[in-house]
Amino acid sequence: MGEQVLLLNRQPDRPLSLEEYRQSGGYEALMAAVGKRTPEELRQLVLASGLRGRGGAGFPAGKKWSFIGKGHPRYLIPNTDEMEPGTFKDRVLVNVNPHLVLEGIILSAYAISAAKGIFFIRPSYEMDAELIERELGVAREAGFLGENILGSDFSFDLVVHRSAGRYICGEASAQVNAIMGRRPHPNKEVHMTDAGLWGKPTIVNNVETLACVPAILRKGPDWFKGLARSKDGAGTKLFCVSGRVNRPGCYEMPMGTPFNEILDEAGGMSPGSELKAFLPGGASTSFMPPKFSQVQMDFEPLKETGNRLGTGAIMVFDQNTCLVGATLNLLDYFTRESCGFCTPCREGLPFIRDLLLRLEHGEGKEEFIPMLKQMAHHMFKAYCAFAPGAASPVLGLLHHFEAEIREHISQRQCPFKGK
Amino acid sequence: MSTLPPELQTELAQQVAAADHPREQVINIMYVLQKHYGYMSDEAVEEAAALLDMTPLEVEELATFYDFIYREAVGKFVIHVCDGVVCWMFHEGSVFDYLCEKLGVCAGGVSADGMFTVLPSACLGFCDHAPAMLINGVFYGHLNPEKIDAILEKLRREYCDLVICR
Numbered sequence: 001m002g003e004q005v006l007l008l009n010r011q012p013d014r015p016l017s018l019e020e021y022r023q024s025g026g027y028e029a030l031m032a033a034v035g036k037r038t039p040e041e042l043r044q045l046v047l048a049s050g051l052r053g054r055g056g057a058g059f060p061a062g063k064k065w066s067f068i069g070k071g072h073p074r075y076l077i078p079n080t081d082e083m084e085p086g087t088f089k090d091r092v093l094v095n096v097n098p099h100l101v102l103e104g105i106i107l108s109a110y111a112i113s114a115a116k117g118i119f120f121i122r123p124s125y126e127m128d129a130e131l132i133e134r135e136l137g138v139a140r141e142a143g144f145l146g147e148n149i150l151g152s153d154f155s156f157d158l159v160v161h162r163s164a165g166r167y168i169c170g171e172a173s174a175q176v177n178a179i180m181g182r183r184p185h186p187n188k189e190v191h192m193t194d195a196g197l198w199g200k201p202t203i204v205n206n207v208e209t210l211a212c213v214p215a216i217l218r219k220g221p222d223w224f225k226g227l228a229r230s231k232d233g234a235g236t237k238l239f240c241v242s243g244r245v246n247r248p249g250c251y252e253m254p255m256g257t258p259f260n261e262i263l264d265e266a267g268g269m270s271p272g273s274e275l276k277a278f279l280p281g282g283a284s285t286s287f288m289p290p291k292f293s294q295v296q297m298d299f300e301p302l303k304e305t306g307n308r309l310g311t312g313a314i315m316v317f318d319q320n321t322c323l324v325g326a327t328l329n330l331l332d333y334f335t336r337e338s339c340g341f342c343t344p345c346r347e348g349l350p351f352i353r354d355l356l357l358r359l360e361h362g363e364g365k366e367e368f369i370p371m372l373k374q375m376a377h378h379m380f381k382a383y384c385a386f387a388p389g390a391a392s393p394v395l396g397l398l399h400h401f402e403a404e405i406r407e408h409i410s411q412r413q414c415p416f417k418g419k
Numbered sequence: 420m421s422t423l424p425p426e427l428q429t430e431l432a433q434q435v436a437a438a439d440h441p442r443e444q445v446i447n448i449m450y451v452l453q454k455h456y457g458y459m460s461d462e463a464v465e466e467a468a469a470l471l472d473m474t475p476l477e478v479e480e481l482a483t484f485y486d487f488i489y490r491e492a493v494g495k496f497v498i499h500v501c502d503g504v505v506c507w508m509f510h511e512g513s514v515f516d517y518l519c520e521k522l523g524v525c526a527g528g529v530s531a532d533g534m535f536t537v538l539p540s541a542c543l544g545f546c547d548h549a550p551a552m553l554i555n556g557v558f559y560g561h562l563n564p565e566k567i568d569a570i571l572e573k574l575r576r577e578y579c580d581l582v583i584c585r
């Protein structure tokens with residue numbers, strides 16, 4: 001399994017308390033940083049660690065922080081929207097060690113001189129919202145949060161923002177609109193780092209990204225880099241494995257661990273199941289056939305295969321699962337969740353979905369295949385990254401499983417029906 | 420004229436006044452009103468708008484956007500059934516269809532006893548326990564017909580404050 005950094009001392013049935021976290025070095029990084037190191041030093045260390053964003057896009061965290069604008073107050077938004085299908089790592093992380101998450105948030109806030117944090121969380125995680133609210137009270141009590149943290153002149157407080165659903169609220173600029181009580185469309189007209197929340201400098205980071213920060217500061221950037229197994233990778237990664245495996249769950253393993261080793265960690269394929277395909281990082285990535293079993297699960301190695309690491313949410317499909325049906329399910333989701341702001345996505349996704357629906361029902365025609373390709377490529381003209389994400393499983397299906405589409409056409413029915 | 424009980428009216432007005440920016444409270448206010456009225460009724464939209472100094476249309480834009488704000492009457496328990504791809508993989512005889520049949524409702528409808536509403540929902544983040552559903556904030560996983568029957572029975576029997584997801 002390798003060294004545990006984020007899920008260290010994981011208990012099966014309860015979160016770790018503040019005391020337990022402190023026994024393994026918790027809040028030491030904060031005590032060593034606040035008032036003793038400059039924010040600039042923190043930013044440099046995180047940059048040197050090679051930490052890349054865990055929210056899906058893999059943007060280097062230290063680099064993003066270096067863009068922070070001059071204005072004040074500044075905001076930090078820990079993103080726990082986690083609505084990418086197949087993804088549940090942030091839920092596990094918050095539940096295993098809420099104080100690690102909180103320390104990461106406070107340190108990152110210090111690094112960008114933020115005065116306020118807004119912990120953005122999806123409604124199905126209400127229990128976790130309550131947990132964080134309770135524990136941030138404990139942290140405040142201990143002097144780690146609030147006015148003059150640890151007696152320094154750094155003040156930062158955190159509130160929980162409960163969302164009311166919808167996938168697009170996970171997108172950074174849409175999230176900022178959501179918090180401001182506006183309709184949550186993405187907004188690409190402004191730079192969040194200059195004019196984000198309430199027009200002030202704002203950083204949105206995934207909570208897993210932020211939770212890496214305490215260990216980076218305590219043990220150093222080189223140690224963090226050394227955790228990874230891929231050439232230019234850094235750190236560990238929370239992989240959540242679901243689908244036809246024996247032990248679905250969230251596993252912390254070195255960044256760059258090959259897919260087949262993660263599958264083994266999850267207990268291998270379920271009885272009677274053979275690996276047919278996997279989505280490496282959520283619904284917005286592309287299907288991969290078994291020939292990619294050795295692929296290193298990290299940003300660059302997956303990019304080289306034309307795919308993406310996404311959120312590291314691995315969904316495993318077996319030989320009895322219809323991938324046209326699976327792609328139809330995904331497109332149902334994307335069609336419903338499209339925010340409707342731009343035309344390629346709002347109009348194109350229902351079109352793709354309709355083609356898949358007809359294929360699945362045995363009404364498909366040969367010309368649907370080029371039409372699907374063309375429509376999927378149109379998604380890259382959309383306003384935000386939602387639509388290219390939606391196109392990814394469709395392109396994977398076309399690229400690796402065209403034969404299965406053709407079977408649907410030639411047999412005039414789904415070949416898996418009644419199996 | 421507000422139809423809210425005066426204490427609730429005061430409480431909400433204070434909540435808005437305490438915020439740095441009143442509008443950031445809009446979802447919280449909608450949750451409270453939804454709990455009070457049982458769903459986000461026309462009246463609730465008007466109340467939210469008045470409290471937040473927004474137009475009813477601005478509130479409506481949000482109320483109809485979010486899937487955990489219910490713009491139509493719902494049962495005491497709203498069952499969010501996951502229709503994400505992992506749960507789909509495990510649906511031998513769909514959980515959604517089973518629930519609808521059992522409760523005699525279609526998507527969004529209210530069961531005759533006023534207890535339940537069934538809604539299809541995006542991946543709930545509980546895929547390691549597929550197939551899954553969420554009822555008023557509580558996850559239920561590894562579902563099958565027997566398990567679902569037992570859960571419904573328990574909810575019918577045991578008193579539970581009206582939560583509607585919060």
Ligand SMILES: Cc1cc2nc3c(=O)[nH]c(=O)nc-3n(C[C@H](O)[C@H](O)[C@H](O)COP(=O)(O)O)c2cc1C
Nearest residue numbers: 053054055079081082083170171172205206209385
């Ligand atoms: C449609 C869409 C949904 C997203 N959902 C999430 C999410 O739920 N959680 C998250 O951390 N990032 C999500 N992102 C990515 C964010 O826009 C942003 O890149 C990320 O939160 C930045 O954090 P990071 O740099 O730490 O990864 C989403 C992006 C898109 C386009």
Ligand code: SF4
Nearest residue numbers: 339340341342345384
């Ligand atoms: S791509 Fe889709 S989600 Fe993104 S702005 Fe356009 S309509 Fe909205």
Ligand code: FES
Nearest residue numbers: 501503506545546
């Ligand atoms: S797919 Fe059902 S909980 Fe994720």
